[in-house]
Structure formats: C-alpha cells, structure tokens
Amino acid sequence: MQEENEHIQCLIIGSGPAGYTAAIYAARADLKPVMYTGLQAGGQLTNTTDVENFPGYPRGIMGPEMMEDFRKQAERFGTDIRFGYVSSVDFSSLPHKVVVDEIKTITADTVIIATGATAKWLGLPSEQKYNGFGVSACAVCDGFFFKGQDVAIVGAGDTAAEEATYLAKLCKKVYMLVRKDEFRASKTMIARVNATANIEVLYNTETQEIIGNGKNVTGVKVVNNLTQEEQEIAVEGFFVAIGHKPNTDIFRDQLDMDATGYLQTKPGYTLTNIEGVFACGDVQDMYYRQAVTAAGSGCMAALDAERYLAAKEHPVEV
Incomplete structure (x- = not known):
C-alpha cells in the first residue's frame, strides 16, 4: 500500500x-x-x-x-x-x-x-575476508600503509597502470597482474609502467586466492592461464583496480x-x-x-x- x-x-x-x-x-x-x-x-x-x-x-x-x-x-x-x-x-x-x-x-x-x-571486486571469499587488512580498492587511499613493502595489483586499464606507478613510489616491489597478454591501458600509461623499474608485469595471470595469516595479507596465489602453472607471490598488500x-x-x-x-x-x-x-x-x-x-x-x-x-x-x- x-x-x-x-x-x-x-x-x-x-x-x-x-x-x-x-x-x-x-x-x-x-x-x-x-x-x-x-x-x-x-x-x-x-x-x-x-x-x-x-x-x-x-x-x-x-x-x-x-x-x-x-x-x-x-x-x-x-x-x-x-x-x-x-x-x-x-x-x-x-x-x-x-x-x-x-x-x-x-x-x-x-x-x-x-x-x-x-568498487568492482574479483569475487573471491579471501578478498572480502582481508578487505581493510591488506586488500584495498584504492591505492591513493591506502598505499602509504605499505611503504617499503611488496604489493600486488590486479587490473589492465589506465586506472590500474596509474595506481601501479603510484604504488611504485612507495613500495619496494609492485607485481602487476594482467589477465590477458596485453594491457587495455593507453600507450602513455603502458610506457610509464614499463619505465618503472620496480613494477613487474605478469601477463596471462589470474588471481586464485589471497593468502593471509588470519589477520593480514601475506601473499597471493596466481595461475598462468596459458601454461596452468601456479605460483605464490609473497606480498603484504593486494590492490584491486578493475574499475x-x-x-x-x-x-x-x-x-x-x-x-x-x-x-x-x-x-x-x-x-x-x-x-x-x-x-x-x-x-x-x-x-x-x-x-x-x-x-x-x-x-x-x-x-x-x-x-x-x-x-x-x-x-x-x-
């Protein structure tokens, strides 16, 4: 009524x-x-x-x-x-x-x-479990907390590229996880990523699980979607930049x-x-x-x- x-x-x-x-x-x-x-x-x-x-x-x-x-x-x-x-x-x-x-x-x-x-998320249960405890959807907001540490960021567009280069100024190492074999970002942003020494781009890479100790993020488990090879990367922060x-x-x-x-x-x-x-x-x-x-x-x-x-x-x- x-x-x-x-x-x-x-x-x-x-x-x-x-x-x-x-x-x-x-x-x-x-x-x-x-x-x-x-x-x-x-x-x-x-x-x-x-x-x-x-x-x-x-x-x-x-x-x-x-x-x-x-x-x-x-x-x-x-x-x-x-x-x-x-x-x-x-x-x-x-x-x-x-x-x-x-x-x-x-x-x-x-x-x-x-x-x-x-924010768009990957949809992993571990992503929500550690949201705010190592998982973030905003590098500008939370990057400072990972100063001098290793982090990973997932995404392939301009926002992901921009946030990766922002994190690279603060963090020791930035792993950029790109699902396909190329970026969706503009040529300018791709060039900026490639020119940043402490960013390592992993192509054809999908996130399987975010690993933690129950309190904070300690790593991320990924798989190469071409070779099906799995690996664990030790990181303290995991950033989602998929839009x-x-x-x-x-x-x-x-x-x-x-x-x-x-x-x-x-x-x-x-x-x-x-x-x-x-x-x-x-x-x-x-x-x-x-x-x-x-x-x-x-x-x-x-x-x-x-x-x-x-x-x-x-x-x-x-």
Whole structure:
C-alpha cells in the first residue's frame, strides 16, 4: 500500500562524504534537507579502516568513526536523516517525484544525488575476508600503509597502470597482474609502467586466492592461464583496480550519463541536465574518487541547490 505523499524542499540521496557535506550546507541555509542514507549508511568509507589523508584528523581516523562524525554534524544543524533507499525517480516534471523503499512517494523541489560508486571486486571469499587488512580498492587511499613493502595489483586499464606507478613510489616491489597478454591501458600509461623499474608485469595471470595469516595479507596465489602453472607471490598488500560501477541505475534514461554510467554535470558545477537535480561525489567523479573531493562537491551541490531555489523565489526580470 502506497503511503501518503510528503513534500520537501531539498532531498539528498546517499550518505557518504558528499551527501553529508551537502546536508550540512543545506541545513545551514535553512533548506530543511531530508536525507535517505541508502542501504549502506556512510557509503564506502564504512568499509575502510584507517583514513589518514582527510584534513582535520592529524592522527588519522577509522572510516566508520569519521562517517559518524559527519552524521552528527549534519544532524546538529537539523538534517532529517532517514534509513532507507530510493527505489525509483520521476524527474519529468516539477516538483520531482521520488519513491522510497518502493512504498513512500516524496515530491521535492531540489534533489541532490550522492549515491557514490561501488568498487568492482574479483569475487573471491579471501578478498572480502582481508578487505581493510591488506586488500584495498584504492591505492591513493591506502598505499602509504605499505611503504617499503611488496604489493600486488590486479587490473589492465589506465586506472590500474596509474595506481601501479603510484604504488611504485612507495613500495619496494609492485607485481602487476594482467589477465590477458596485453594491457587495455593507453600507450602513455603502458610506457610509464614499463619505465618503472620496480613494477613487474605478469601477463596471462589470474588471481586464485589471497593468502593471509588470519589477520593480514601475506601473499597471493596466481595461475598462468596459458601454461596452468601456479605460483605464490609473497606480498603484504593486494590492490584491486578493475574499475568502479557508479550507483546510477535508477537514473538511467532520465539523467545524462557517460558510457560507464557516471552522471554528467555542467563543468564547474553540480547541475545535471534536469532542472533542480544536482549530482556530487563519486557518482559523477570517475577521476579523483577521494573523500575530500567528494565532500567539496557536496558543498557545491548544496550551494547550487540554494541558489536555484532563491532564483525561483525571486526571479530576475529581464
């Protein structure tokens, strides 16, 4: 049974650094924001252990604790934070219509999308077992913890090549595991990898299992898919760089997105192709994907929404 409609000024979909920052700014601007957290309240950072590169935390902080700080700050200024997920949207007319948990319909003057992106994984049980304990999907976030150690990274595209060269500056040895006999990366990135002395590329190599001591990663078991030869490589870190999937399926055919599903916004702003709909964080950023850049774009989205509403209330006569 469908619940009665509710109308709000500013709806925020998603609760990572982008969503919470948007909520803080929107609440302080008296937009009375309502946030639906999604099924993973706090987003990807709730799966992260130590966060050491976010300004203001000189001793570092655990990802879940950091997201709890964000939540408390958003609530302090009056954000209505609700656990639930947006199951469908209709942006064809104003106000925008959003269905939550498949039963509750909300109309909103502005919608800020901060649904993020999900890292693609290999699907190994050992991968999830050691996630945050040697396994990572972000070299820029976690590479520092493996300074002077040996690591492996799986992937063959530009992101994998870029992260491998980043890790090579910190780590003693980087094993790059490429499933086929060639890269998918650009020639420039391939040349950069090949010119880095402490990167060893293993072609035709698939990961069978991540090995650990019950607490941390100690190695990776791989197989050559041509010769079927198996080997174990001793590493302390294992990085997965096979891509991210933006959480945008419910916006398909309504919002402009690129071939991989990232929402497209007006350069320098968070405006989408639909009036009153804004996008921030990893859902529209396939390049940086950092907590601090997501937070920055969340600020931008709230300011853009505030200015949009102000212009609607006091239109400028031409």
